[in-house]
Amino acid sequence: MSELCLTLICPPAVEEKMLDLLLLSPNVTFFTSTATAAHGMAHEDLDQTEQVLGRARATKIQVIFAAADKAALLDAIRQQFSGAGLRYWVTTVAETGEIT
Incomplete structure (x- = not known):
């Protein structure tokens, strides 16, 4: 199975709602979330501190799912x-597994 x-680069304001959607999604096999800094955002979308620092606070979410479920997952999002203000990209996974 491919x-x-x-x-996903997720603004803090919608982080919990996004995590809830993924937790309830039958298309999601596994995902992680981590705090991150987003660069290259529109200046007017940043608060004053972010403007000075040149980066926005965000959550990076990585979701593993079957290729056949791509359209359904992206449509739900x-x-x-x-x-x-979500940013995203999709990459092919060469291999997955669990080290036991």
Whole structure:
């Protein structure tokens, strides 16, 4: 089975809602979330501290899922988070597994 990795850069304001969506999604096999700094954001979208630092606070979420579920997963995210400022990219996963 072919798997993909969806990487999301999520603003703090919608982080919990995004995590809830992923936890309830039947299409998601596994995901992680970590605090991160986002660079290259529009200046007007940053608060004063972020403008001085040149980076925005964000959460990086990486989701592993079956390639066949890509459209359904992205559609669900688009429906709930339109206009929320999410950034994303999708990459192919060469191999996954669990070290036991």
